[in-house]
Amino acid sequence: MPYPNYTEELLGLKDISLKYVKRCDNKLYIHIEMHKRIHTCPRCGERTSKVHDYRKQRIKDIPLFGEITVIYLRKRRHICPKCGKRFYETVSFLPRYYRITNRLAAYVIQSLKEVGSMKSVSKLVHLSPPTVARIFDHVEYSNTSLPRVISIDEFRGNAGGEKFQCSVTDPEHRKVIDILPNRKTEDIARYFLGYKDRKVVQHVVMDMSEPFRSLAKSLFPRAKIIADRYHVVRQVIWAFENVRKAEQVKFYDSRRKYFKRNRRVLLKRPENLTEEETDQIASMLKISEKLRQAYFLKNEFHKLMECKSREEARKQLGIWNMMAAGYNLPEFQACTKTFINWSEEILNSFEYHFSNGYTEGVHNKIKVMKRNAFGIRDFKRFRNRILHVMS
Numbered sequence: 300m301p302y303p304n305y306t307e308e309l310l311g312l313k314d315i316s317l318k319y320v321k322r323c324d325n326k327l328y329i330h331i332e333m334h335k336r337i338h339t340c341p342r343c344g345e346r347t348s349k350v351h352d353y354r355k356q357r358i359k360d361i362p363l364f365g366e367i368t369v370i371y372l373r374k375r376r377h378i379c380p381k382c383g384k385r386f387y388e389t390v391s392f393l394p395r396y397y398r399i400t401n402r403l404a405a406y407v408i409q410s411l412k413e414v415g416s417m418k419s420v421s422k423l424v425h426l427s428p429p430t431v432a433r434i435f436d437h438v439e440y441s442n443t444s445l446p447r448v449i450s451i452d453e454f455r456g457n458a459g460g461e462k463f464q465c466s467v468t469d470p471e472h473r474k475v476i477d478i479l480p481n482r483k484t485e486d487i488a489r490y491f492l493g494y495k496d497r498k499v500v501q502h503v504v505m506d507m508s509e510p511f512r513s514l515a516k517s518l519f520p521r522a523k524i525i526a527d528r529y530h531v532v533r534q535v536i537w538a539f540e541n542v543r544k545a546e547q548v549k550f551y552d553s554r555r556k557y558f559k560r561n562r563r564v565l566l567k568r569p570e571n572l573t574e575e576e577t578d579q580i581a582s583m584l585k586i587s588e589k590l591r592q593a594y595f596l597k598n599e600f601h602k603l604m605e606c607k608s609r610e611e612a613r614k615q616l617g618i619w620n621m622m623a624a625g626y627n628l629p630e631f632q633a634c635t636k637t638f639i640n641w642s643e644e645i646l647n648s649f650e651y652h653f654s655n656g657y658t659e660g661v662h663n664k665i666k667v668m669k670r671n672a673f674g675i676r677d678f679k680r681f682r683n684r685i686l687h688v689m690s
């Protein structure tokens with residue numbers, strides 16, 4: 300039975316022998332050598348273990364026992380007895396061009412999966428932020444196929460000299476497909492034209508953005524476009540809020556403040572109101588005819604959103620549009636105009652239950668990332684970091 304190599308077990312490094320360990324200033328210095336092996340000459344192919352000289356290499360490793368760990372490898376330089384070529388022995392645990400172990404590089408990359416900054420990771424592993432960034436630059440995500448359902452949306456990323464970036468996600472499998480450098484339609488079109496399998500896309504979810512819709516229609520002519528439901532409701536909430544704000548400026552001070560303070564009660568669904576809140580609303584609506592109309596339209600719209608089928612929704616949307624057009628509220632007339640223009644896409648959301656909910660979550664996570672990392676300015680790094688964190 301061979302004697303187990305506890306050094307290899309403990310350090311997790313293969314084919315090494317431990318020379319000595321020194322501890323000083325909270326650092327652990329581990330001096331090692333590789334086992335002596337026969338190497339093949341890179342020039343002539345002769346096999347040899349003849350040593351020419353040694354060089355000490357300083358290698359950073361992952362913290363061991365909670366201490367900064369530095370490995371000193373006494374590296375052999377061999378000499379070929381046949382052709383005289385001098386060459387270093389191979390070390391399996393070292394990546395090329397770095398004075399760190401493979402596993403430290405892997406640990407850095409793993410740590411960057413969290414939304415924290417490169418700076419916080421660099422502190423954790425005791426490497427400089429530029430080194431951490433350079434290690435991360437080896438990570439690259441690319442995507443070659445599209446899913447059945449895609450969601451496309453813009454967000455304020457401030458990367459690569461552009462204010463807005465676009466995210467492309469797969470809401471069905473909750474995956475980020477890609478991050479695009481800007482929201483210019485010609486660039487987005489060029490990006491999607493790079494895919495050979497555009498035909499597989501059956502549904503495209505988006506908010507009610509005209510440029511995105513015409514883009515989707517030309518890129519995915521067979522796909523159904525779905526308006527994001529939350530975005531549709533938001534239009535109505537905004538219209539309602541604008542009516543409230545316009546009305547309350549007409550009030551005297553204490554009443555205005557009262558309305559402002561109780562805006563949340565007004566936004567609640569009637570079925571969720573307490574008795575006291577119901578009375579409160581009744582007295583608020585008594586004061587303004589416009590607010591009463593807006594309140595009615597808002598609640599009627601919630602009813603529409605609860606429709607269970609496309610047909611039911613089609614009827615309700617028609618009724619709602621008529622009612623909203625009938626009142627003298629420009630805010631709601633603007634809604635009606637949008638909803639008529641987007642009626643097919645809105646009704647699609649009652650037939651196919653995909654939304655931008657996942658995308659919104661991704662955008663929120665990006666926001667946190669950006670808060671932690673003072674501007675990931677370089678777009679390539681920005682994109683890879685998002686795809687890395689979301690993968």
Ligand SMILES: [Zn+2]
Binds near residue numbers: 340342344381383384
């Ligand atoms: Zn040789």
